[in-house]
Amino acid sequence: MNDEESVMPALPGPSVRRRQLGNALRRFREEANLTAEDAARVLDCHASKLSRIENGQSGVRARDVRDLLDRYRVDDPAARVTLEALARSSYQRGWWHDYSDVLDPGYIDLIALEATASDVRNYQTLLVPGLLQTESYLRAVIGAHPGGYQEEEIRQRLDVRAARQQALTRESAPLRLWTVVHEAALRHAVGGVPAMREQLAHLRELARLPNVTVQVLPFDVGAHPGLDGPFALIGFPDLRDLDVVYLESLTGGRYVEAPEQVRQYAHVFDRLRAIAASPKRSLAFIDRLRDDL
Incomplete structure (x- = not known):
């Protein structure tokens, strides 16, 4: 196999998935006590090519990932499936690519990650x-966005969100969502009272899904570990070192990928869900808020 066959350019744009895959492959290679030159021989390519794969600068085919994992003696089937899925996703054109002209690259990456993540x-x-x-x-x-959008762009963004939400109800391994929502978010009548009543009812209904957990963080908890702002931890339980944190801002999303920093966010989330109302009490709280509107 030559270099062009073993390392093909991935789809342009978001690269979080490629960096995740490259980091995992590097870790497994190092655990196997192999040099980059040793691993490159598996793919019949130069060590520089392997370096670009491990740095997330180049894509790699799923079959080549299998060969590398065989060489690294990685036997965990869950890990192999996850890494091969990440490799394939770098080449497959997902539905979200049709909206690349209106969506921030970080948001596109978020959607793609949710498509392969488990929680x-x-x-x-x-x-x-x-x-x-x-x-x-x-x-x-x-x-309410200060940039303002034309109706067609609004429609496209609504379509994207609806498609993204299907991850929660897909037949095969639906995405598991555990969310802690501050009381302020539920009392803020976005869109007016009728829209907020509908939203609270919808939130209550989705919380009935076995893969969705909703907890409310009430005002009376006072100071808490989440004062720095919202975040989303995108997880792969069988390979927790692939977890990333998504932070959204006015000018677009960014990612926290360093394992020690991701662990800090995971610790904060664990503390937040420990002090938030239980899922059962949270649903009762949501019902009371809706009745009071």
Whole structure:
């Protein structure tokens, strides 16, 4: 196999998945006590090519990932499936690529990660989590954006959100969502009272899904570990060192990928869910808020 066959250019744009894959392959190679030159011989390519794979600068085919994992003696089937899926996703054109002209690259990467991830741990302060938003609620959020959007672009963003939300109800391994929502987000009547009543009812209904857990962080907890703002932990339980944190801002999303920093966010989330109302009490709380509107 020559270099061109073993290392093909991945789809342009987001690269978080390639960096995840490269980091994991590097770790497994080092655990196997192999040099980059040793591993490159598996793919019949130069060590520089392997370096670009491990740095997330180049894509690598799933079959080559299998060969590398065989050489590294990685027998864990879950790890192999996850890494091969990440490799394939770098070449497969997902539905989200049709919206690349209107979406921030970081947001596109978020959607792609959710397509291959197994769980998301999300903390929100002022908004209902995107995966749980209704169309009316999201339309109000989009309409409040200072940049302003034309109706066609608003429609496209609504379509993207609806497609993204299907990850929660897909037949094969639906995405597991555990969210801690601050009380402020639920009392903020985004879109007006009717839209917020609909949103709270929708939130209550989705929380009945076996793969969705909703907890409310009430005002009376006072100071808490989440004061620095919202975040989303995108997880791969069988390979936790692939977990990343997504941080959203006015100018676009960014990612925290360093394992020690990701672990800090995971610790914060664990503390938040420990002090938040239980899932059962949270649903009762949501019902009371809706009745009071």
